[in-house]
Amino acid sequence: MAPLWLMCRSWARYVETQRHPATARRLAHLEGMVDAGAPDTRAAISEIARIQAWADAELDD
Template identity: 45%
Template sequence: MPALTPDALRAAVEQLTPSRMPVFVRDLVDATTSAQQAQSLAPLRTFVHTWGVFVAIQRYPSRAARLRHLEEVVSGGVEDPADAITEIRKIHVEAEAEAGL
């Protein structure tokens, strides 16, 4: 797991999911702008948390694929989403712990 810094997270996103780089950069710019305007580090903390969890999940392709499947179940509206939501929460909790959040 990389350090929870914008540079380390950027390198991880570039390696794991290069297609997500435009979103990463946009989120970083938005967080930096919000932090400056609000004179608060909260937007940057949220950015690091969000992308730290994302990287922790993406580091394991099977876990990332499982999460995508569960999100499809929830958004599909065909099946009862309760079990899928529970498992999504579990994946996120595990990723947060792995990232040290």
């Protein structure tokens, strides 16, 4: 059951992020930076983690 729960949670986090267009755009930009190997990857990863934590908190309310 754990893999199914993780997949559902991941999808719910994605949906929550997409409900906020500015946040979704920022997340896509940050993920693009990481994929491209930008010099400031650590900062991008930190901000991605912050956005994901925010989405998780929204889901838990």
